[in-house]
Amino acid sequence: MTTTHAPKQWLWEVAVAVAIIAAIAAAAVWTRTYDTRSHYNRAHANFERGRYREAIAAYDQALQLEPDNAGIYVNRGVAKLFLGRYREAIADYEHALRLEPDDAHTYVNRAGAKSSLGQSQEAIADYDHALRLMPDTAYIYVNRGQTKSNLGQYREAIADYDQALRLEPDNVRAYVSRGRALSGLGEYEEAFAAFDQALRLEPDNAHIYTSRGDVKFDLGQIQEAFADYDQAVRLEPDDGYVYFARAYARADLGQYAEAIFDYDQALRLQPYFAGAYVNRAQARMELGQFQKAITDYDQAVRLQPESAYVYFNRGLARAEVGLSREALADLKAALEFAREAGDSDFITSIEEKIQEFEQDE
DSSP, rough: OOOOOOOOOOOHHHHHHHHHHHHHHHHHOOOOOOHHHHHHHHHHHHHTOOOHHHHHHHHHHHHOOTTOOOHHHHHHHHHHHHTHHHHHHHHHHHHHHOOOOOOHHHHHHHHHHHHTOOHHHHHHHHHHHHHHHHHTOOOHHHHHHHHHTTTTTTHHHHHHHHHHHHHTTHHHHHHHHHHHHHTTTTTTHHHHHHHHHHHHHHHTHHHHHHHHOOOOHTTTOOHHHHHHHHHHHHHHHOOOOHHHHHHHHHHHHOEEEEEEHHHHHHEEEEEEHHHHHHHHHHHHHHHTTTHHHHHHHHOOOOOOOOOOHHHHHHHHHHHHTOOOOHHHHHHHHHHHHHHTTTOHHHHHHHHHHHHHHHHOO
């Protein structure tokens, strides 16, 4: 059985959140009428509770009253981003930029959506533009560095993190991201030193443990990674992403039932977390719970309808229960999205699996 893990993604969520806060603050200033404020405040309250669909509906109503309010478009785009509706989010950001062409935060958020679609170079261009508008903004350097790291441009990413640290010497995210980039270069001693520095600044920051655990996991130090993830859960028991990380390690240790428990907790806290549905489905497949796995993949497809790995995994699950035609349709959808993202290794894997299926029919 070949399945694909959802990526560990807490750092990106944190990066986007910084831009969201700025955008929400701006929109609060831009809203003009009482009725618009009422819709906007309802949207914001729903957003804060993770009710992104309800937030979008309220933003829709606000835009009917103020169709030229750039901030509302930005925040509706953010809600769509969290639902995996990346192209719709980009459309909202582009509308906002036509209204407010010099808003750096909108470029940052559009970069987040583009990065999620695998459009890393285009995302970097948006960060470049944002930095021309706000050249002394540390978090934009960190975000751009993370996108460069996704491309394997670790030295260039480290240069961005170093610039962020020159601007903000106590920037924990910059240290953590620097540690990840150094680990990508195989410079593990320096990587762990960066994590240690982050922990000196914020010893109770669960996400530093999560990130350090990821590096240990990639080194095959699964028990040590689990210890870091376990500490993260103790520090942030109301954060779905730390449960997701611990579940990752439990699944690798063959503790599939325990992993499912952690994914359950992650989804209770973050109900729109597509990666948790994907990985819970994978654990269920390992236990032979194929129908339950398909149900999880269905939910993941609804949340991330443009994700190649979600369609790929659902195709494999459907094949296990004899749904050959539906499985092949999923694999072909996965191939289309993988080609769009330019993921050459994954394209090859999908093409091989499609060939297998077609030969078996």
